[in-house]
Amino acid sequence: MYWLGIDLGGTNIATGVVDENYNIIGRGKVKTNRIGRTPDDIADDMAKAVYMAIEDAGIDKSEIVAMGIGSPGSIVPETGTVAVANNLGFKNLPLCQMLKDRTGFDFYIENDANAAAYGELLAGAGRGKKNFVAITLGTGVGGGIIIDGKIFSGFNHAGGELGHTVIIQNGEQCACGRQGCWEAYASATALIRQTKFAMHKDPTSIMWEIAGSIENVNGLTAFDAMRKGDETAKKVVNQYIEYIAVGIVNMINIFQPEVLCIGGGISKEGDTLIKPIESFARLDRYSKNVAMQTEIKTAELGNDAGIIGAAFLCNLYK
C-alpha cells in the first residue's frame, strides 16, 4: 500500500509516492508557472505530477490508498477547498474535487505549513509524539501545531499564525500590517535586513567580502562571517538568535509541546542555532520547576515534510 502527497508551491508542484515507512519511493515535479494560467491549468499540472510520481515509483495506481495536497493560503479541509491563495490566484476553489475529476482518487487538503508539520510529526522531528509545534524560519515565520495527534488551526482554519504574534509592540513593520511581529525579527528576510544594516555601520566587516556585494547578502552571510571571527557578524547572529528565542519561549509557555522543531533554511545551522535557544528557554520558560520539558530540535525532513504530511492527511479523517 502506498500514499501520495502533493506539495503545491509558488515555484514547483512536487509529488511523492510514500510507503508505510514514510519513505518516498517515487517523485514527480512540474513548474507551477503561475503567470497567466488558470486554476484548471494548474490542476492539470498537478495531475501530471501525480502520474509522474506513480511512474517513477514503478507501482500500479491501484496500490495507492489515498492522496493529499498541501497548499498555500487559507484552506477549508472539510470541503476540500482553497478559500483564498493570493499567490496562486485561487478563490473558493474546490481543488480536491478538481483533482478527483482528473485522477479518480479521493483527495485531502491542508495548508502547506500544517501538512509539513504533520509530516515532521509522522516521520521527522516529532516522531511518536502527540503534542508538537513546528516553526519554519523562511521568508516569513510559519507555524504548524499538532495537538493530540491532529492538526490544530482554530475553528475557521486561520489559526497557527505563530509568526504574527507581536514581540515588540510598535516595532518593525510586518508584511501583515501589524508592527513588531515575531516574523519581522526572526524570519530569514529579517536576518538579511539586520545583516545589511550592520554592514552599513561597519565597512570593515568581512561580511562585505563574503557577500561580494550588498545585494548578495543572504541568511548565511552573518553566520559564515561569525565563524571567521567577525565581531560585527557575531553581534548580528546573537541578536537574531535572541529574537528567535523570545518567540520560541512564548510558544513553549503557551503550548508546552513534547517537541518544538525549527525548520527552514536557517535551521541548517543546527547546534549553532539550537544550543543558545535552549539556553534562553532553560532560563526563561515559565515551567522551570516542571519535571518534563519541551525538547527543541531542528526539523529533519526539509521539503519532503510537506509531501509526506499531505500523503497521510487521510489518517486524520478515520
Place this chain on the structure above:
Amino acid sequence: MYWLGIDLGGTNIATGVVDENYNIIGRGKVKTNRIGRTPDDIADDMAKAVYMAIEDAGIDKSEIVAMGIGSPGSIVPETGTVAVANNLGFKNLPLCQMLKDRTGFDFYIENDANAAAYGELLAGAGRGKKNFVAITLGTGVGGGIIIDGKIFSGFNHAGGELGHTVIIQNGEQCACGRQGCWEAYASATALIRQTKFAMHKDPTSIMWEIAGSIENVNGLTAFDAMRKGDETAKKVVNQYIEYIAVGIVNMINIFQPEVLCIGGGISKEGDTLIKPIESFARLDRYSKNVAMQTEIKTAELGNDAGIIGAAFLCNLYK
C-alpha cells in the same frame, strides 16, 4: 442528579452543588487559613465545605454524580495530584485520593484557571462552543484554553501561560523572571502601576481625588477618572487597553477560537473595555479576509466559573 465543585483559593475554599442546568443550588465556604496548616488540615476543611454545600442544597449525597477540584499550581489530572502549589505549600500531593478518603467520592482535578475556563465554556461566555480561550486580567494575566471541547494544557500540563508571552522584548520586569511579558502590562497590577506613574507626573489629575491617596489606587481609579473627563486618566486607560489588545490579537492569530472571553475585575468595565479591543482586533488580526471571526466577550460567571467547571470535570474523562 447533581455535581459538586470545589474552588480552592488562597483565601477561601468555595464549594457548590450544581444541577444539570449549571445552576448552583447550594454553597459552602471555609477560610483556607494557610498559615501553619498541613495539607491534611486543608483537605479536612475542603471536605467540610463539601458537606456544607450538600446541606445548603438540601439534597442527599447519593444524588451527586461526581466531584471536582480547581486548584492553584501545577496539576497532574491523570493522577489526581497537585505537583506544586507554592501558595499552599503543596508538593506531589494526592489531593483527589485525600478527598476520596474523607468523602467516599471520586474526585477530578484541574488547575483553577483551566477549571474556570471550562465553567465559562459550559455555562457562560463559551456556551455551545468547542474552541474557546478565556483570559483573566487580575493580579496576573491568566489563560484557559479549550480545544475541541477539552481543556488544553500541553503534554506536561504546564501550558496555557498566556500571560507569560513577551509583547515588549526587554520591557517591564515580570514576576516570572522574564522581561516584557503581557502580564507585566495588562494585569490589574500593571494598570495600578501605570496609574500611579501617571498620577506622579500629573499632580492636577482628579485621580488623586478619586483614590484619596496613592496607596488606595486600584484598577478602577483611571477608568473612573476618565469618565469624569480627566485627560491623564484617559491616556492611562487608552494605553492599558492597547496593551491588552496586543496580546488578545496575538492569541486570536494563534488560536482563532470561536469565542475569546475576558474576565477578572477589570472586565466589569464591559464595553468600555471590549469595544476598543474589538477595533484593534478588526484592524490587526491576520485573518482580516476570513469569513468567520473570533467573538470577543466578557466572562459571565465571575467566581462561579471555577466551581461549575470543577463540578463537571468528570465529563472530560468519559
